[in-house]
Amino acid sequence: MTALPGFRPSPSPRWGTLARLRRGWPAYLFLLPTLLLVGYFSYYPAYIAVTRAFTDWDGLNVPNFTGVENFQRAVSDPVMGQATLNMAIWVVLGLILALVPPLLISELIFHLRGQRRQYAYRTLFVIPIVIPSLVLLLVWGSFYRSDGLLNNLLASVGLSGLRHDWLSDPGTALYSLIFLGFPYVDAFNFLLLYAGLQAIPQDVFDAAKIDGATGWRRVLRIDLPLLRPQLGLIAVLAIIGNVQYFISPLVLTSGGPGFATTVPALLMYFTATRDGEYGYAMAIAVLLMILVVALTGLSRWLSRGSR
Amino acid sequence: MNRRLTLTALLLAAPALASTAGAAPGSWRGTINMAAADYTPNFPGVKKENQLKVFQQIADEYEKRYPGIKIRFYTQPIPDTNTMIRVKAAAGELFDVYWAQAYSLNSTLPRGVAADLAPAFKQPNPYVPGNKAWQDVMDKAQLAEGRNANGAVYTLSGDKVAYTIFYNKDLFKKAGVTKVPTTWPELIAASKRLNAAGIFPMHAVPAYPWWSRHFLTDFYSKDYAKLTGYDGLPGQSPLDEAVAIHKGILTPKDDRFMSWWPVMKQFTDTWPKDYLTADPAKNYDAFQDFVGQKEAMLYEGSYKVREMLDAGVKFPVGAFNFPKLSKNESRHATGVNTANAYSGTGGFQFAMSTPLSNKTMREKGKTEAVLDWMRFFGTPRNLQRLTAEQGTYAPTWPGTSVRLALSNFDSGAITTQIKLPERSIGAQNASANLGWVDMQRIFGLYLSGNITLDQAKAQAQTVLDRAAQDYARKNKVDLSKY
Numbered sequence: 001m002t003a004l005p006g007f008r009p010s011p012s013p014r015w016g017t018l019a020r021l022r023r024g025w026p027a028y029l030f031l032l033p034t035l036l037l038v039g040y041f042s043y044y045p046a047y048i049a050v051t052r053a054f055t056d057w058d059g060l061n062v063p064n065f066t067g068v069e070n071f072q073r074a075v076s077d078p079v080m081g082q083a084t085l086n087m088a089i090w091v092v093l094g095l096i097l098a099l100v101p102p103l104l105i106s107e108l109i110f111h112l113r114g115q116r117r118q119y120a121y122r123t124l125f126v127i128p129i130v131i132p133s134l135v136l137l138l139v140w141g142s143f144y145r146s147d148g149l150l151n152n153l154l155a156s157v158g159l160s161g162l163r164h165d166w167l168s169d170p171g172t173a174l175y176s177l178i179f180l181g182f183p184y185v186d187a188f189n190f191l192l193l194y195a196g197l198q199a200i201p202q203d204v205f206d207a208a209k210i211d212g213a214t215g216w217r218r219v220l221r222i223d224l225p226l227l228r229p230q231l232g233l234i235a236v237l238a239i240i241g242n243v244q245y246f247i248s249p250l251v252l253t254s255g256g257p258g259f260a261t262t263v264p265a266l267l268m269y270f271t272a273t274r275d276g277e278y279g280y281a282m283a284i285a286v287l288l289m290i291l292v293v294a295l296t297g298l299s300r301w302l303s304r305g306s307r
Numbered sequence: 308m309n310r311r312l313t314l315t316a317l318l319l320a321a322p323a324l325a326s327t328a329g330a331a332p333g334s335w336r337g338t339i340n341m342a343a344a345d346y347t348p349n350f351p352g353v354k355k356e357n358q359l360k361v362f363q364q365i366a367d368e369y370e371k372r373y374p375g376i377k378i379r380f381y382t383q384p385i386p387d388t389n390t391m392i393r394v395k396a397a398a399g400e401l402f403d404v405y406w407a408q409a410y411s412l413n414s415t416l417p418r419g420v421a422a423d424l425a426p427a428f429k430q431p432n433p434y435v436p437g438n439k440a441w442q443d444v445m446d447k448a449q450l451a452e453g454r455n456a457n458g459a460v461y462t463l464s465g466d467k468v469a470y471t472i473f474y475n476k477d478l479f480k481k482a483g484v485t486k487v488p489t490t491w492p493e494l495i496a497a498s499k500r501l502n503a504a505g506i507f508p509m510h511a512v513p514a515y516p517w518w519s520r521h522f523l524t525d526f527y528s529k530d531y532a533k534l535t536g537y538d539g540l541p542g543q544s545p546l547d548e549a550v551a552i553h554k555g556i557l558t559p560k561d562d563r564f565m566s567w568w569p570v571m572k573q574f575t576d577t578w579p580k581d582y583l584t585a586d587p588a589k590n591y592d593a594f595q596d597f598v599g600q601k602e603a604m605l606y607e608g609s610y611k612v613r614e615m616l617d618a619g620v621k622f623p624v625g626a627f628n629f630p631k632l633s634k635n636e637s638r639h640a641t642g643v644n645t646a647n648a649y650s651g652t653g654g655f656q657f658a659m660s661t662p663l664s665n666k667t668m669r670e671k672g673k674t675e676a677v678l679d680w681m682r683f684f685g686t687p688r689n690l691q692r693l694t695a696e697q698g699t700y701a702p703t704w705p706g707t708s709v710r711l712a713l714s715n716f717d718s719g720a721i722t723t724q725i726k727l728p729e730r731s732i733g734a735q736n737a738s739a740n741l742g743w744v745d746m747q748r749i750f751g752l753y754l755s756g757n758i759t760l761d762q763a764k765a766q767a768q769t770v771l772d773r774a775a776q777d778y779a780r781k782n783k784v785d786l787s788k789y
Contacts, residue, residue, distance in 0.1 A: 060396050060417035060664070146579045165580040170757050257584030258752045273390055275739050276415040 046289070053283040058276050070283030079259050080267060080284075086174055087263045091242045091295070093178050098238035099231060102189040107219060110197040122194065129187040134251065140180045141167070141252045167253055170260035177248045177261055189234045196230040197223065232303040239295045243288060264288055332679035335672030336375030339680050344388075344406035345610065345654035345700070346693050347380055357616065361696040362684070369683050376676060389416060396420045396664035403665060403677045407658045409453035412461040413545060414781075415739045421658035422674070423459035424681075432682045444687050446703040448535075448542030448729060449652060452736070456546050456782035463681055464652040465690045465707075466700035468608035469721050470517055471646070473615075476623040476717075478506050478603040487627045491570070491636045498577035501603050510602035511593035512582045513575055515750040516735040516742035517606070517649060521629045522567035523557075523732045524648040526639040530556070534732055537789045542729075548737040549778040552771045553786040557734045559764035559771075563639045564734075568753055568760060570636050575754045584751035587743055609711060609721055610653065610699040625717040628724045646720075647727035653700040655690060657681065701725050738774035745770040 021028060053070055055063030074080050109121045128136075143149040144166040151163040166176040200223070208214075208222045224231070246266035249255050255262035255270070264284055272281035348363035366378035381402060385391050389411055395401040401420065412421050428450070432441040442450060445465070454460050474487070479497070482504035488494040498508035527534060534557070535543045537550040551557040559565050575583060582593060590607075597605040598618045605611065615624065628646035659677055662668040668677070683689075687704045694702040695710040702709065709725050711718055735742030746767060753763040779786050 058417035059393055061419055146581050165755075168580045168582075168584045168751075168755055170584075170752070254586030254588065256586065256748055256751065257755065257757060258748050273393075274415065274744070276389075276393065276417060 049282045049285050049289075052279055053286045055279045056277075057279040057282070059272070059278045063279060066279065070280045071287070073280060074283050074287055079262065080264065082259045083262045083264045083267050086259075086261065087243060087265075089174060090178055090245070090263060091239060093175075094242035094245075095235060095238050097178070097184045098186060098189055098234055098241075101184040102186055102193055102234075103227075103231075105183075105185050106190050106193040106197060107223065110194060122191075125185050125190055126187045133247065136181060137248050137251045144176055144252075168257055170257045173253055173257055173260045177252065180248060189238075192230045192234060193227060196227045200226050228303070232299070235299050235303070236296050239299060240292050243292050243295065332373055332376060332676035333672040335670065335676040337667075337670070337673070337676075338377040338379050339404065339677055340379050340381060340402045341657075341680075342381040342385065342402045342405040343657075344385070346697055347382055349380070350382055353617065357613075359696055361692050365684050365689055365692070369680060376680075378680065392416055392420055392664075396660070399664065399666040401660040401664040403668065403673075404657050404659055404681060406654065406656055407462065409460075409462045409464060409652065409656060410545070410736045412658060413453070413455045413736070419661055419663040421461040421664070422661045423461065424463060424659065425454075425458060425460040427678055427682075428460060432686065434683050434686050441682065441685070444704055444706075446705070447540070449703050451538065451540035451542040451544050453652070454538075454540065454544055454546075456778070456784050462652070462656045462658050463685050464656045465685070465704050466653045466655040466694050466702050468610060468649065468653040468699075469647070469701055469711075469725050470606065470608050470649040471626045471628055471721050471724065473597070473605040473607060473611065473624055473626050475597070475600060475603050476625050478600065482506055482603070487625065488630060489627070490630045491573075491632055494630055495573050495577070498574060498604075502577050507579055507596070507602040509574075509578045509593075509604045509606065510582060510596045511578070511606065512585045512587045512590045512747075513571065513578075513750065513754060514587045514590065514606075514743075515747045516733060518571060519567075519735075519742075520648040520731055520733045521645045522570070522632070522637075523564070523734070524645040524730055525632055525641055525643050526563040526567065526637065527556075527732045528641045528643045528730070531730055531732065543732060545736040545778065546782075546784065548734055548741075549775045549784070550786055550789040552734065552737065552775040553779075554789075557732075557771070559768050565760065565764055565767065566637055566639055568750070568763065570632075572754050580755050583755040584748075584757070587747060608649075608653070608699075609701070612711070612718075613697075613699045623717070626720040628720045643730070644727055645730075646724035647729060648731045648733075652703075654697065655693065655700065655702070657685075703729075734771070737778045739777075740770065741774040 052063055054065060054067060056066050056070075057063035105125060109118055109125075112118050112121065145151075146163075146165055150166065154160065154162045164172055167173050204222060204226070205218070208218050213221050244265050246263055246269055249261040249263060249266050250269065253261045255266050265288060268281045268284040268288070271277050271284065343362055346359065346362050348359045348361065348366075350358065353359075362380065366380070369378060370376060388407060392401060392405065392407060393416065396417065396419075407416070407421065428442040428445070429440050431438045432444070435441070435444055438444065449464050449467070450460065453462055453464055478501065479485075479487075482497075482501045484497045484500050486493065488497050501508040524531075534551050535541065535547055538544050538546045548557060555561065557564060582589065593602070594605065594607070594611065594614070596602045598615065598620055600622060629648075631642060631644055632640040633642070634640055659674075659681060660668055662674070668674055684693075687702075687706050690702050690704055691707045694700050694707070698711050701711070709722065711721060733742070734746070740746075749758070749763050749766045749770065752758045753760060758766070775786060778784065
């Protein structure tokens with residue numbers, strides 16, 4: 001049988017898997033090193049985490065099988081309960097921060113007149129990506145001090161009553177960490193949305209204009225529906241990132257005051273590195289993994305359902 | 308590593324320790340790697356005039372005596388000792404001899420990273436003339452305090468830190484504080500004057516384990532013998548702590564245990580709140596504030612003197628000790644001087660790796676050789692030489708004398724408190740979370756006014772109960788027997 005130009009012959013149902021492998025062996029050969037590395041550095045650690053979550057491993061000696069004891073401990077630990085609540089708040093607010101400010105800024109810049117001006121503003125919002133995140137955290141830590149920039153700013157505009165011990169008050173510490181990094185324009189999310197706007201054909205905008213869809217109406221009726229793939233991707237990445245995130249509580253508050261800024265990922269980190277209880281830490285890691293999968297699935301399902 | 312290999316390695320190490328009473332390192336020849344922490348000689352980045360030399364001299368003496376054996380000191384900074392130990396031990400590459408906190412080796416670090424030195428301590432140290440058992444030259448209370456519930460002792464410990472309140476004389480003068488505080492009301496009054504002058508009195512994480520020692524040693528002084536005697540050994544061991552918690556003595560069930568918190572709050576109410584609820588690891592920032600003259604006082608260990616020198620402090624620094632408490636501060640005050648209450652060891656606190664944590668220790672005869680090196684430097688004479696040069700730690704072994712290199716500072720308070728008899732009661736060592744972590748969180752929340760004393764007591768009781776249970780479970784100890 002001769003294949004038509006531009007078309008691959010459809011595989012014969014008689015061909016088995018082995019035959020397909022044999023036929024595509026050069027491609028599989030090139031893929032093999034990558035697959036081996038991914039397997040060793042990504043899947044194997046995950047396998048270790050899952051299997052050792054059922055042990056009391058101390059990181060050095062032979063692990064002892066303890067069944068579901070670590071999981072029982074995790075779900076009954078009151079600190080884990082507070083950490084989970086903190087994480088839930090972080091995920092919800094983090095999702096809003098990941099979506100809204102980058103969307104607003106990308107819309108504003110996309111509709112600026114003049115390519116050069118757009119380029120300049122785009123660059124302005126992307127350049128901070130070169131600043132190490134740790135530096136940003138330390139700077140914000142000093143902003144939040146009782147004698148820091150934030151309190152001085154409030155005092156200078158006559159709002160001394162709003163001065164606060166931002167990081168040492170359990171009522172404000174978590175929100176201070178979540179809302180750290182004004183104006184919250186994540187460069188990656190911003191570029192993703194900006195590229196999404198650029199991908200919308202000019203004809204669509206022109207047609208919308210003729211139909212009277214301008215300003216907010218255009219954003220709601222045209223931009224948002226057409227940016228759904230980008231928004232969906234950002235949402236999934238933000239959920240995964242915020243469930244696993246623990247750097248700013250680690251650096252600025254160590255999970256305090258009390259456990260006001262403790263999140264499960266930080267608890268996992270402390271349990272392993274400070275307390276040396278790797279089995280328990282891995283049980284927390286497995287629970288987080290399950291949560292990430294569930295939330296990601298939920299977000300995909302919601303995103304599909306709204307189409 | 309499989310279980311069989313682990314057990315074999317440990318079994319090989321144990322008799323080696325028990326049977327190495329001889330004077331020589333044996334036939335093994337090679338390099339012994341040591342991480343000596345604060346006693347590290349020739350540390351890069353330190354000014355030439357501040358460089359330490361004595362440990363290298365001791366090593367040279369040893370090498371001369373035993374050609375073919377080299378002592379190599381690790382001279383890179385180790386920012387997180389416990390993580391270093393875990394990581395290197397997991398790879399089987401831990402240093403042959405290394406600095407580690409005894410309580411970390413007894414609680415959070417994995418079993419098998421350090422060899423049990425107790426059998427060797429019962430053997431003579433051939434480098435101490437006439438010695439029948441190495442432990443005879445050591446401080447008995449300190450030895451007991453570092454002892455694991457299973458009887459193992461993982462560190463060779465010989466010095467301690469003196470904790471005091473350093474102060475900036477210029478800032479005191481600026482605030483009009485002319486008399487150094489010697490009583491609690493004077494301390495509070497001085498703090499208020501400093502505040503009124505726009506100067507932060509103190510700007511630090513109030514470390515629960517440190518401050519609590521002063522108060523608890525005073526309030527429980529009449530019960531000192533009982534609280535340190537459950538294990539039949541001098542000094543307060545982790546077992547003593549766990550039993551006292553279990554019996555409801557070192558807990559809020561006893562009014563003495565937390566009645567000092569409101570007293571302490573009087574003092575911290577004069578501090579800015581930034582650090583009150585923070586992690587003690589963040590005290591580094593407080594030190595920067597003291598060096599930068601943003602705060603007038605610093606409650607710290609004597610080791611900070613050297614750091615101040617390295618940081619180029621030019622302003623005059625003085626020190627005064629934790630004041631004696633009177634009945635005015637607490638009805639439980641007994642009038643005991645507890646300036647010297649902080650216990651534990653400092654820089655001379657060395658562990659030896661095992662064949663499990665250090666593959667090279669599987670070489671025939673190496674364990675004996677490394678132990679021999681520890682015996683060589685672990686004599687009162689060498690401890691004296693090391694501490695005298697380092698100048699910020701006080702040697703604890705009988706016969707040694709304190710020589711602090713505090714020439715640029717008004718060191719009278721520190722030298723005075725070191726002469727006080729060692730008596731110390733606290734709740735810190737029985738469990739990993741007992742002092743520095745969970746109790747510290749509750750302490751910070753109370754001092755910052757976020758929870759009441761009653762709420763703090765309830766939370767502290769939970770922490771203490773869990774700590775005693777953890778201790779009993781991990782160490783297979785029946786606390787009800789005591």
